Structures are given as structure tokens and as C-alpha cells.
Amino acid sequence: MTPAPPPPAVRITGADLGYGRAPVLSGVDLHIEPGGFIGAVGPSGSGKTTLIRALTGGCRLLRGGVSVFGAPVRHGRPSRDVGYVPQVGAADTSFPITVEQVALQGLGNGLRPWHTAGERHAARAILARLGLEPLARQAIAELSGGELQRAFLARALVRRPRLLLLDEPTSGVDLRTRHDVLHLLAELNAEGMTVVLTTHDLNFVATHLPRLVCLAGRVVADGPPEAVLHPPVLRATYGAEVRVIHDGNLVLVADPAPLLAGAGQEPAPAAAAVRGHEEPPWSV
Numbered sequence: 001m002t003p004a005p006p007p008p009a010v011r012i013t014g015a016d017l018g019y020g021r022a023p024v025l026s027g028v029d030l031h032i033e034p035g036g037f038i039g040a041v042g043p044s045g046s047g048k049t050t051l052i053r054a055l056t057g058g059c060r061l062l063r064g065g066v067s068v069f070g071a072p073v074r075h076g077r078p079s080r081d082v083g084y085v086p087q088v089g090a091a092d093t094s095f096p097i098t099v100e101q102v103a104l105q106g107l108g109n110g111l112r113p114w115h116t117a118g119e120r121h122a123a124r125a126i127l128a129r130l131g132l133e134p135l136a137r138q139a140i141a142e143l144s145g146g147e148l149q150r151a152f153l154a155r156a157l158v159r160r161p162r163l164l165l166l167d168e169p170t171s172g173v174d175l176r177t178r179h180d181v182l183h184l185l186a187e188l189n190a191e192g193m194t195v196v197l198t199t200h201d202l203n204f205v206a207t208h209l210p211r212l213v214c215l216a217g218r219v220v221a222d223g224p225p226e227a228v229l230h231p232p233v234l235r236a237t238y239g240a241e242v243r244v245i246h247d248g249n250l251v252l253v254a255d256p257a258p259l260l261a262g263a264g265q266e267p268a269p270a271a272a273a274v275r276g277h278e279e280p281p282w283s284v
């Protein structure tokens, strides 16, 4: 008898998700195989964070099902298989806590008011991997945005989750930090970790991620960036006309018109670069 295939990392079927009675996201169907790497995009309020919260048990399931590695997600009870990195801008950093203590938070310590030597070793190891060891005893209030993001990453990674969720890891950080974060995520993904992130940066997903989900209160499109990034999908997602420029193997998604009088006639490349454009297999 052949063994049953492993359950998907994420299985969302016919789900309505929200916080009160009205869903923020309706009719969501999303399957992610273990080892997948997905970016969720959409305008503000389109439900990107809500999608992430659906996987941590942080929002209400009004209809349908949500499971992670075969186990139904329970409200307020995040799975130990899931690591979550919040938006840096949304975090309260006034709390007097060091970088090492943030990393240790990710392990939890039950009812013990201390951490074991093994737990401290695990925290130090992940801080070293993220280049944060020199800052281990620094208060998080004294960190830059990029350092704070890495501290949150350390907290999410210290328990070695199988599914890593990141809310806007590319916002509010400089190019170098963005590059470093991407490099680390690619490394973790190559080691088998499933990664789901949200972003406003279409250029980032177009050039780096194999799969893209467009949200606008529902899943508008789901597929490889080169299949998804087309004007009708972007219109349905953002409610705006977006020009897609083809340049050899590159496709640039651009603002339709310059905002400033006197600006050049050609639209400035604004959002996405997509390789190898083909006729789209998606439907809106």
C-alpha cells in the first residue's frame, strides 16, 4: 500500500474570514504545498493581514475550513508549527525587553519564570544566524527598523516552525535590509520551510517569488507572477487602470499617467517586473 501523501501546509476551503459578522475575505480557496513560497498583494484593507491571521487563529472563521499541516486552525490557539512576524510599524517597542528576551518569547516557557540552558542556546543560535548576537542585550526600543524586524524573525524562527508568516517584511526597511531578509527567506525556503508573506511591493513579488495571490475582499487571482500580473487582474485588484509595459523579456507594471505636470510622457516603471510574458492562464 502506498503511504498517504503529506497534508498541504495550508488548506483553506470555501472560507469566509473576518472579525465581526461581515466577512473581510469571502469564498477563499487556497492550497499551499509544503515548501511553497507565496506573496499576497492587494490594496490597503483588501484582507492581506486577515489572510495571515486566518493561519494563526487570529480572526474568525465564519464559513468553510482552514487547516495547517492537516490540523484545523483554532481561534486564539496558534499552532506550534507556525511562526509569525508582525509588521514592524504595528509593534509597540516601548516595552523594556532585550533582543535575546524577544527571541526567547518564541519558545514560551510554560509556567517556569526562567529559561533553561538549552532554550538560551537555541535563542543565541538563531540570533547568531540573523547577525543579531552583538545586539542580544540591547533594548528593542533602541533598534533600527531592520534590526527590529530581524528580532521578530528570531522570535518566529527559534522554535523552527514549518510555516513562516510575515506581514509586510519589505515595508519600512532599506534596500540592503530588504535584500538580506529576502536572502534569508530564500534560504529557509530551500531548507523546506513554507513561507507566506504580504507586501505592497509588486516589484518584489514579481522578481523573486514563484507564486502570487491577489486579494480584494476575495482571491482575485492566484498563480505565478508572469501569469497573474496583467491589467485586468490589477484593475480587479486595485480598482485602477494599470499599464503593463513589455520590454523584451521584461514586463513592467506602471502608473498610467504622470502625476506632476511637465513630467515625461512615458509612464514611470512603478511596480512590477515580470519575465517571460505569455497569454494569461488566470481568470478574474
Ligand SMILES: Nc1ncnc2c1ncn2[C@@H]1O[C@H](COP(=O)(O)OP(=O)(O)OP(=O)(O)O)[C@@H](O)[C@H]1O
Pocket (backbone or CB within 6 Å): 019, 020, 024, 042, 043, 044, 045, 046, 047, 048, 049, 050, 051
Ligand atoms: N481586529 C480587527 N477588528 C475589526 N476589523 C478589523 C480588524 N483588523 C482588520 N480589520 C478590518 O479588516 C479589513 C481588512 O484589514 P487587513 O488588515 O486584513 O487589510 P490589509 O490588506 O492587510 O491592509 P494594509 O495593507 O493596510 O495592511 C479592514 O477594513 C480593517 O479595518
